[in-house]
Amino acid sequence: MNDVPSAIKLEARVLQAIESNEEGISESELAGRLELPQEELAGVLKSLKEHGAIEARTVGNSVTWYSLQLNVRKKVLIVEDDPNINNLVKFSLGSGYAIRQAHEGRDAMKQIREFRPDLIVLDIMLPGVDGLDICQTVKKDPELKNTIIIIVSATDAVKNRFKGLKYGADYYIKKPFEPKQLRSLTNIFLRKKGKRFDPLVDLPDEHRLSAEIERVVSAEDFEVTNLHVKNLDDYREEYGEEDAKAIVRLVSQLLQDKVSEWDSRRGFVGYLGEGEFVVAGGRNETSMVVNDIAREFDAVVNFIYQGKGIVDFGLESVFGGKAARRNLAIEHALVPLNKIRSKREEIIGQRSSGSAGAAGGRAGGSKEEPGAYTYEQLRELIGSSNMEVAITRGPEGEMRVKLAPKGKEKEDKDSGKAG
Structure with a gap:
């Protein structure tokens, strides 16, 4: 019994x-x-x-x-000059960690070397040593570089978020912060089973995206938007793999911040690799999200290039000139549902043909339904591989880069010739 x-x-x-x-x-x-x-x-x-x-x-x-792993007691250092916020962070993390607190930069560096925390919750504006300097120092030190750093700051998110991610921060949370979010991230960072967690690329993988796509193909009042970092390969070639990763992580952070404000019961986001994301939701829901992300990315691009010694960064570098290949931008476009359905049927047909061939052409074979898609197939379904780029100017002369499905005539095809 x-x-x-x-x-x-x-x-x-x-x-x-x-x-x-x-x-x-x-x-x-x-x-x-x-x-x-x-x-x-x-x-x-x-x-x-x-x-x-x-x-x-x-x-x-x-x-x-x-x-999560059980009975694991990790060490956390909270670096925040405001005593009330410092204590709020400590309260948010709960009692499952060995926690120390620092209120200024020099003491923080001393405790980091003595205490050897597994994770640091780090403010930027600190007396003594700046939080970004602490982040850079920790991530460059061979003995400390694996320390997880979550920046929690109210300072200019446009500029400092990119700097923090570039210097190796694992996540950036804007103040005022949600205690549950901080606790959840800390728990997953420090206690998740398996390989190290990376919240900026650990968006739904191909298995979870496949399940979402199967729901999409049967919907009518739904839309899927592809979002892609333009010229990422050129940027990688010019400045290296680590700098290119920082760009992808920045876009992912912007995307996750924006969708956290999103009131969509059916929406989802995913990362397809190579600087390419997908945002889906009810009809007319995704456009506001991706437009906001494009605007925020435009605002940070100047800081990115200023850090590379390129100060004169204007429209002329997009439409011509030797620096054109360096310009990063966000491309985005709706992926028509009929295109997704058509490509899905094509993939199913290819699988069915392959199965029939493997079976020696036996009669009675049924049409195979895809249980999951590979990343390559997902890019065919919802990626930018069959999109065309339209570069236009907005009402105030600002540059606008947008993807359009191949074969679709661009509405602004000749707009660049005007004037």
Whole structure:
């Protein structure tokens, strides 16, 4: 006779499903896989989280769950000059960590070398030594470089966010911050099972994106927008791989900040690699998100190039001249649902043909439904590989870069010839 209560059995079943997905599993996918009602699953997840076995991360409306190591006591250093905020951060992290506090830069550096924290929650504006200098010093030190750094700051996010990410910060949170977000990130950073967590690229992977795409193809009032960093390859060639990664991480941070404000029950975001993202939601929902991101990226581009000694960065460098290939910009465009459906059918057909060939042409083979797409197939479905670029000028003469589906006539085709 089995005396194990059914509630414990269910918790074990849910935990096993989460643990089997080292890179996280979405709540919707978990419900479908376990065939559990959403309300029942929510109760189990709440219980497991209260016991410290799992943690959730929310990006937009997508909730991803990760399994955590138990009985692990990591060290955290909080560097914040305001005593009240310093204590708020400590309270937010809870009692599961060995925590020390510093209120100025020089003391922070001393404690970093003595205490050897696993994670630093770091303000930027500090007496003594600036927070960005601390970040750069830690990440350049061979003995300290693996220390996780979360910057929490109210200073100019446009400029300092890029600097922080470039200097190696693992995440940037703007003040006023949400305590739950800080605690969730800290738990996943320090206790997640498997490989090291990177929140700026650990957006839904190909498995989770595949599940979302299957839902998209059956929707009518839905839209998918591709967002891509233009000239990233040129920038990488000019300044190196690490600087190019900082650009991708910046765009990812901007995207995640924006979708955290997004009131969409069905929306999702994902990273396709090579500086390419996808944003999806109800009709007319994604345009505001991507337009805001493009504007914020435009605002930070000058700081990026000033750091490279390029001060004169204007429209002429986009439309011609030797510096044209250096200019980074955000390209974005809606990916028509009929295009996604058509490409999906093409992929299914290719798989079916391959299966039929492998079976020696046996009759009676059924059409294979894709259980998952590779990143290459996702780029074919929702990527920029079959998009054309339209470069136009806005009402005040500002440059606008936008993608359009191949074969679609650009509305502003001749606008560059005017004047």
